[in-house]
Structure formats: structure tokens, C-alpha cells
Amino acid sequence: MTYELYYWTGIQGRGEYVRLALEAAGAPYRDVAREKGDDVIGKVTEEMATPSFAPPFLRDGEVVVGQVAAILLYLGDKLDLAPKDPKLRLWTHQIQLTIADFVLEGHDVHHPIGAGEYYENQKPEALRRAREFRSARVPKFLDWFERILERNEQSSEHLVGKDLSYADLSLFQVMDGLTYAFPKLIDDLYGDYPKIKAVCAVVAGHPRIRAYLESERRLAHNESDLFRHYPELDAEA
């Protein structure tokens, strides 16, 4: 069965968290809007009994599921990217939900007044919000990831259990986005988080992920994406 992913073209965005899971598992999938254009998303949504509020959503035969964390909860079981133990499976999901919160905050740094207005029209507000994001929020999230890695007795290179999970893939993706958007900040901070770094190295070195990252399917970061490199929002030199 070929999975169908529906997500906006032109950016990694939230779709990328789903792509990384599909790619890591070597699962066959179509990136439907990249084939047919963004309009297909609205058309398909209009006809669905369970329309997603927003993309991404995934179709797997009769199953349609939206919201990244719910998609990964579903794929984690299907693609063997989450522990079988129900407690650890739930913990993996809890981590993913926290990553989703982090991603949203990473976006809202450059759009504190709302996604409906251009960045250029909310730049002073973004500068203020970026200060708190850099000084308080990023360290708080990274401290938490490092702490839960320290407490995982089964592995020093995986967030949950002893094997790769979708949470590892998503941590890689958020760190990759942060490093693109806030290179100075991450350069300052990253030395304090060796375990996060180890997880990201394992993901980047995973043969199928490495092949994906080098492929044309992996789009470059850009300033229409969730994580944007606006140098004025980054730490000072």
C-alpha cells in the first residue's frame, strides 16, 4: 500500500516530520501536492468525512489522519518507529507533542502578531519575542530533551527505548531547523547538549535518512518555512 501525504509544496514545514518517518522506514509514498499542485489539498479536504483543519494529512487506504502527532502515532505502529510497550508508546507520543509545541514557538517568533500579516509588518514585535525565545524558551526545551535522554536507561542515542523512533527523527528535524534559523544561538548553546547532538548524529547517519537528505525530495530551508533565518532575530555575535 502506497501512503499518500498531503502537504504544501515549496517548504519542508510540518509535512517533513511525516516524510522523515516514511523515508526512515523506506515506506512507499506519494507526496500528492508535489505531483498535482497545492489545489489538490483543498479539493480532497472538501470531500473527506474527516477533513483536517490544516495539512499535513495522510491517507492510507481507508484511513485518513491529520495533525502531525496523530499521523506519527499511527505510522509509529505501522512502520515500527515506536516501542510496542504501551507505556513507552504513549511516552513517545508525549515527546512528539512537546516537539510540536516547540515547533510552533519557533514559528511564532517571526509571526507574533499572527500568520495573516507579513513578517515585515511585525518586525519590532518579532525582535521582542525572539529575545524571550532565545533566552528562556530554547534553553528550557533543550534542557528537557537532554534530561529525558539522561533518564533513558536503555540507550544514550535514542529518546525512547533502545531503537530509533519517530521522536528521534522529529528531534533531528527541529534541531536542523533551529540551526538554520538561529545559527549563532545554537553555536553558543549546543556544547551543553551532547546527548541531543548524539541523537541528531544517529538520525543524520541513518542510511535511508542520509540518502533522503541528499535527494531532491529534501527541500532546502527557506523564508516561507516554519524556521526562518532572519539574522536580526538570532543571538548577537
Place this chain on the structure above:
Amino acid sequence: MTYELYYWTGIQGRGEYVRLALEAAGAPYRDVAREKGDDVIGKVTEEMATPSFAPPFLRDGEVVVGQVAAILLYLGDKLDLAPKDPKLRLWTHQIQLTIADFVLEGHDVHHPIGAGEYYENQKPEALRRAREFRSARVPKFLDWFERILERNEQSSEHLVGKDLSYADLSLFQVMDGLTYAFPKLIDDLYGDYPKIKAVCAVVAGHPRIRAYLESERRLAHNESDLFRHYPELDAEA
């Protein structure tokens, strides 16, 4: 088994989405911080193998789970507040995740620059963000809830299937918060959303929920909570 809920005292907050599920099911639970003070949250977190990034979290014997949507995913099965059918169970969770996004946007209206600064220090920014929230975001979310209610062929009073689910309880809670925070806006809009209104009426009339809402356990809304009544952020008369 008595559930243990850990959440800040003094507000409904995100804990309330969990409380409503426990109350609707008549499940025995302790609201631990209300017994022992807020300090217990940090102490318990410090000792946990799977510490939550933030409250609420729930302990059920050996199981500890944080993040509202994950807690409700867990409780939905245990308390019979979600369909058994896996597709509908996942759909219920997807709706809950969308409600979580809505709740966060409801909070960020009064804290667009970040939770680390007082509202009084980000009032002009909040006024700007509130305009987009009122004119675009609230209608977009309410349109979506109304639409998925229209598409539920099994019931006109429940979001999923034919029975009460935690998603119904959460929709009630978010509408209750919105009505408190933005009374003029909701007064203007609510006539367009008869199905949302019907779900909320069913929840409010549920015997155990009604008893809970009249009890001392149900705290009043206040300006330390997620939804705050700042008249200047509401629609104009």
C-alpha cells in the same frame, strides 16, 4: 484505582480538560496540587523517569502521562470516552489536537510577545493580535467544528460517533472559555453555529458535568487563566 492529576492550583487551565473527562466518567481522582500545594508538581517531576515538560500530567499506578491530548487519549480508552473503532478513536484524537491548537491561540492573544512578560507590557501587541484572532482565527476554528459536526452521520450532538467523547467535553470547555473572554464576539457569532451550541448544551446538561460545574471543584474563570476577559481585546459593541 484513584487517578492522580497534577496541575497548578488557582486556575482551570489545561488541567480542566482532564478534569472534565474524569468528572464525566465519575472516576475517582485526587487533584494533588490542590491538596499539597504547587510545589509538589516540581518535586514529583524531578523524580520521574518520564518527566513532563509542563503540567498537567496524570498518574495511574505505574502509568504517568503528560500533555493534555495524550492524557485524554489514554483516558478515552480507560473511561469509555472515545469510540472503540480505531479509525474513530484516531479521529477523536485529531480533533483534540486541533482544540489544543485553538486553546494555545486563545492564550497567545493576550501574550503575543511571550509568557515571560506581563500582559500590561505587551498590550499594544495584544490589541493587534486580537484583531486577527477575532476576525480570522475564531471563525476558522468554529467553521471547522461546525463542518465536522455536519459530517458526523451518527449524531447531531456529538463530534464523533453517537456517544459522548472527550472531544465533546473539550469543545464545551473551549467555548466556555471563549465566551468568558470574548463575550461580545461570541454573542455576535454564536448564532451561526447551531451544532456547536448543541454539543455544548449536551455537555452542560450531562448529570455528572452539571454537578461538577456547580461544585466547588470547578474554579471560576480569572485573569491568570488561559482565557482572560480583557474587554479591550473583545469585539466592539
